[in-house]
Amino acid sequence: MATEIKNSPPEPWFKKARRPKEIDEMIDENTILVRRTLRSGQKIHFDGNVVVVGDVNPGAEIVASGHIIVLGALRGVVHAGASGDEQAAVLAFRLQPTQLRIANHITRPPDDEITGPEQPEIARIKDNMVTIEVFQSSDRYGNLI
Amino acid sequence: MSEIIVVTSGKGGVGKTTTTANIGAGLAALGHKVVLVDADIGLRNLDVVLGLENRIVYDITDVTEGHCRLRQALIKDKRYEGLFLLPAAQTKDKTAVNPEQMKKLCGELAAEFEYVIIDCPAGIEQGFRNAIAGAQKAIVVTTPEVAAVRDADRVIGLLEAAELRNPALIINRIRPKMVRHGDMMGIEDIIDILAVDLLGVVPEDELVVISTNRGETVVSDERSRSGQAYRNIVRRIKGEAVPMMNLDDSGFLGRLRRIIGLK
Ligand SMILES: Nc1ncnc2c1ncn2[C@@H]1O[C@H](COP(=O)(O)OP(=O)(O)O)[C@@H](O)[C@H]1O
Ligand SMILES: [Mg+2]
Numbered sequence: 494m495a496t497e498i499k500n501s502p503p504e505p506w507f508k509k510a511r512r513p514k515e516i517d518e519m520i521d522e523n524t525i526l527v528r529r530t531l532r533s534g535q536k537i538h539f540d541g542n543v544v545v546v547g548d549v550n551p552g553a554e555i556v557a558s559g560h561i562i563v564l565g566a567l568r569g570v571v572h573a574g575a576s577g578d579e580q581a582a583v584l585a586f587r588l589q590p591t592q593l594r595i596a597n598h599i600t601r602p603p604d605d606e607i608t609g610p611e612q613p614e615i616a617r618i619k620d621n622m623v624t625i626e627v628f629q630s631s632d633r634y635g636n637l638i
Numbered sequence: 639m640s641e642i643i644v645v646t647s648g649k650g651g652v653g654k655t656t657t658t659a660n661i662g663a664g665l666a667a668l669g670h671k672v673v674l675v676d677a678d679i680g681l682r683n684l685d686v687v688l689g690l691e692n693r694i695v696y697d698i699t700d701v702t703e704g705h706c707r708l709r710q711a712l713i714k715d716k717r718y719e720g721l722f723l724l725p726a727a728q729t730k731d732k733t734a735v736n737p738e739q740m741k742k743l744c745g746e747l748a749a750e751f752e753y754v755i756i757d758c759p760a761g762i763e764q765g766f767r768n769a770i771a772g773a774q775k776a777i778v779v780t781t782p783e784v785a786a787v788r789d790a791d792r793v794i795g796l797l798e799a800a801e802l803r804n805p806a807l808i809i810n811r812i813r814p815k816m817v818r819h820g821d822m823m824g825i826e827d828i829i830d831i832l833a834v835d836l837l838g839v840v841p842e843d844e845l846v847v848i849s850t851n852r853g854e855t856v857v858s859d860e861r862s863r864s865g866q867a868y869r870n871i872v873r874r875i876k877g878e879a880v881p882m883m884n885l886d887d888s889g890f891l892g893r894l895r896r897i898i899g900l901k
Contacts, residue, residue: 532795
């Protein structure tokens with residue numbers, strides 16, 4: 494890890510003038526960490542990114558203006574880039590959503606899909622279509638989503 | 639130390655009342671002092687399941703409204719020495735009792751009984767909030783059906799929000815054959831979604847219906863598999879580590895993640 498982000502206490506390098514631009518952008522990003530499983534009937538609406546350490550169960554819903562990352566099984570309804578951001582992505586250890594939306598694209602799994610994914614997957618818009626790919630943490634480090 | 643346990647589910651007809659009656663009878667059979675509270679106000683059927691309907695004079699709302707003393711409303715079971723029932727009102731509506739009154743009532747019962755077990759109504763409205771208000775622990779009952787599991791999940795979320803964490807799960811009416819053929823959700827599928835500890839699995843068993851119709855509980859039936867399942871659940875509630883019984887020769891219970899007691 495080349496870059497380090499510290500929030501407090503302020504140290505000399507932290508002074509705004511000397512902070513690299515990309516770090517500035519990172520600090521401006523709004524992200525919440527949800528440290529539990531979202532159960533049926535529970536909803537999160539957030540202006541920013543949402544990271545869930547747990548599952549998103551059927552009947553649960555996440556709407557975020559940014560990315561949605563689920564470190565667990567994603568089986569509910571998610572909407573990333575809800576304010577129209579087509580760059581937003583949805584990433585999950587087990588991507589099995591009831592419905593998945595990115596910006597104004599709405600998708601659902603095919604009706605005959607029986608088996609779930611075995612590995613982490615990422616959904617994003619490519620060529621004006623929501624595509625789902627196996628998430629590979631090794632390629633292009635630093636620009637994963 | 640007494641325990642106040644609510645038996646809940648979200649969906650109706652999955653076996654809350656059957657579970658409450660059998661756990662109560664099972665604990666009483668082991669010599670414990672147990673009171674069952676029928677919080678399904680307006681519907682009332684715990685008394686019927688226990689065959690005590692004809693003994694009811696006062697009910698839970700008579701107690702909360704001060705028409706009688708708590709002792710007067712308690713009905714002694716006809717089979718088990720230490721088992722008592724506080725019946726629900728049949729005629730009055732669900733708003734007849736409020737959460738504060740339930741809390742007070744549970745506290746009073748806990749002073750006299752080792753186990754206070756509350757039979758919760760279906761749904762997540764006022765009746766549900768009343769039933770969980772005084773509880774310290776929760777048992778969630780589901781059947782291996784998608785809709786029942788979904789409602790169980792909703793209820794677990796609401797229990798967690800009400801500070802009733804780590805509810806224990808009972809999967810009722812499982813049919814090993816159907817699971818094997820993929821026609822029914824399996825135990826692992828259910829645990830995978832609900833991510834709570836499993837207290838027990840009760841097979842589909844016509845003896846449950848037969849005994850219920852006679853106003854008896856199946857837990858004392860030595861030969862029935864459901865009775866065995868309830869006896870195991872009772873021992874787990876007491877804190878014993880009892881292995882899950884094999885409902886099926888293919889041993890699909892062998893790979894369970896967790897087996898727990900309530901203590
Ligand atoms: N394991 C079982 N096998 C067969 N029938 C069952 C079983 N558990 C419950 N039942 C039946 O299902 C019906 C609903 O059960 P009940 O306990 O009244 O559900 P609830 O209280 O959740 O509405 C009853 O007729 C009961 O006899
Ligand atoms: Mg009932």
